[in-house]
Amino acid sequence: MVKRPAKADFPVSNVRRYLEPGPIVLVSSRWRGQDNVMTLGWHTLLEFTPALIGLMIAGGNHSFDMVRDSGACIGNTSGAAVDKFARFGLTAGQGAVVDVPLIEECHACFECRLHDDAMVDRYNLFVFEVVKAHMAPVPRHPRTLHYTGDGVFMTAGKAISRRSKFRPELLD
């Protein structure tokens, strides 16, 4: 069985730690009693406060309609999303703020509320605000998966601290 790590609250202004390195995330959504999950690799941070992220959800996806109509989703980061998806069932937890299932097997879950849909028609780009973050305390840097296309994934390597070389004003 896949573990369901216990999570603690995490400051939404610091979700960059998990999203900025560019992992694949699982985006879960709920609309009219139906739950859905999709993998997503096209995302970017946009702002620390409010904690804004941009997600490109292709129009052909069933999740596209659900996210657009419900105005909410949860981004779940995982260490082995693809294999879990293929081989294991995922456990749906309950979001604390938005009515969307979070995935308990994931290392982190970010509850998101739609902030701006002005770029959806042109780019399928949804701007979400992360309104609540749940995070497993360890490991601090989970071994995420990153997609390169063509069926090839890249795994996260080791973390390297250069904190001592940074001036304080660079440490945002």
Next chain:
Amino acid sequence: MVKRPAKADFPVSNVRRYLEPGPIVLVSSRWRGQDNVMTLGWHTLLEFTPALIGLMIAGGNHSFDMVRDSGACIGNTSGAAVDKFARFGLTAGQGAVVDVPLIEECHACFECRLHDDAMVDRYNLFVFEVVKAHMAPVPRHPRTLHYTGDGVFMTAGKAISRRSKFRPELLD
């Protein structure tokens, strides 16, 4: 000395291989005879054809004005951007399509032309079209750097192919 790998043309519709995993890129720009380079980690792919990418360039950066005014930039992916930046000089090459210096030490250089500035005022988000890509043939999966904030970087780990498990229609 840092190597300057010879590069070949690379299809712009496939730049995802290098950008989707989420590495830090060096964004170079040129305006009125002045060249500039900045590191950037907030980016996403938006479309394969045309090859559109979104770059969030904070308004306080000198590069912001240069990119906005010139309407062009080059995204350069590198295996060791941060240390190079601190310790070594970078060699400015000439873009083939846009008048922007590419960084010869980098593994790949993507010449970009501004496609849409509608999201700049609100999110500092520039939509660029990659109009020309230069790529070192090897390694196929360079060891990129990814930023987690707080002075801590994540290095790319090994590539894992799951190509044999993908159905052809999933291999885009």
